[in-house]
Amino acid sequence: MDFPKLKSIIEGLLFLSGEEGLSIKQIAEIVDQRAELVTDAIEEMIGEFSRHGRGVQIMKIAGVVQLGTLPEHAAYFEKLAYSPARSSLSQAALETLAIVAYRQPITRVEIEEIRGVKSERAIHTLVNKDLIVEVGRAEAIGRPILYGTTKSFLDYFGLASIKDLPEPGLFEDSENLEEETQLLFNKLDMQQPDAPENDVQSVFDFEDEGSSNEQDFAGHTEDEDPWNSSK
Structure with missing residues (x-):
């Protein structure tokens, strides 16, 4: 599996997992790749999301990785x-x-x-x-x-x-x-x-x-x- 495809699959998995998120181990097992490679992909995705001004971010919370919205957009979400x-x-x-x-x-x-x-x-x-x-x-x-x-x-x-x-x-x-x-x-x-x-x-x-x-x-x-x- 090439690296861009891996990142694309991970993004889809995080979207589907919602607020519960997924651990690195879970993602690695699903995509059948080494945990180290999954970690590298996620770190690169975090940077890409930030640089490209995406409306969501990748967060690491309590041992799981999940998609989340940006705090600076909170006022719009409240509306x-x-x-x-x-x-x-x-x-x-x-x-x-x-x-x-x-x-x-x-x-x-x-x-x-x-x-x-x-x-x-x-x-x-x-x-x-x-x-x-x-x-x-x-x-x-x-x-x-x-x-x-x-x-x-x-x-x-x-x-x-x-x-x-x-x-x-x-x-x-x-x-x-x-x-x-x-x-x-x-x-x-x-x-x-x-x-x-x-x-x-x-x-x-x-x-x-x-x-x-x-x-x-x-x-x-x-x-x-x-x-x-x-x-």
């Missing part, structure tokens, strides 16, 4: 995250938020196993709206990001703590997920007596994220669930 066109959440994001609320801390892969479809876009939406946040890293291969709900989530629904959530559904697989999610947010709506009518629904109106076209996953995870009385 995107909080623009009126993005003030509502899709069914995919609602389902993801419900899963995180009841199964936290939880990784992206575990969320996807429960939903049965890819959920990276929904997770990014919730992070941008300050409803979920990275709370740590799982003790597993690649140290995947663990997600949990934020203080903003509690404040919006008038909850003192996450334990004040309504009695949950199972949130274990995709079979009844839409119904369970709608029931949860209806209950949260009723818990806000001073809020304007349909206030929750106005913020969490559904947008079509094309979730029906997302790739299916098989199986589901059995994670620790502090609200599951059977454990």
Whole structure:
């Protein structure tokens, strides 16, 4: 494999890995090249991205390599995250938020196993709206990001703590997920007596994220669930 092709493949891998990133060892195993060669390629890419004024950068964080945006562009990203066109959440994001609320801390892969479809876009939406946040890293291969709900989530629904959530559904697989999610947010709506009518629904109106076209996953995870009385 020639060096330019190696760099191109690495860039694609980093893009697909999202916020979780990849370790040098993982990349080397995927491309079937020496770790030293992968390191050299990444170092060269870091310089090239900077010299060419790219809108993204390659970062090394906690032993993993990932793509990230430039801090000096943060003001523009905030406008995107909080623009009126993005003030509502899709069914995919609602389902993801419900899963995180009841199964936290939880990784992206575990969320996807429960939903049965890819959920990276929904997770990014919730992070941008300050409803979920990275709370740590799982003790597993690649140290995947663990997600949990934020203080903003509690404040919006008038909850003192996450334990004040309504009695949950199972949130274990995709079979009844839409119904369970709608029931949860209806209950949260009723818990806000001073809020304007349909206030929750106005913020969490559904947008079509094309979730029906997302790739299916098989199986589901059995994670620790502090609200599951059977454990």
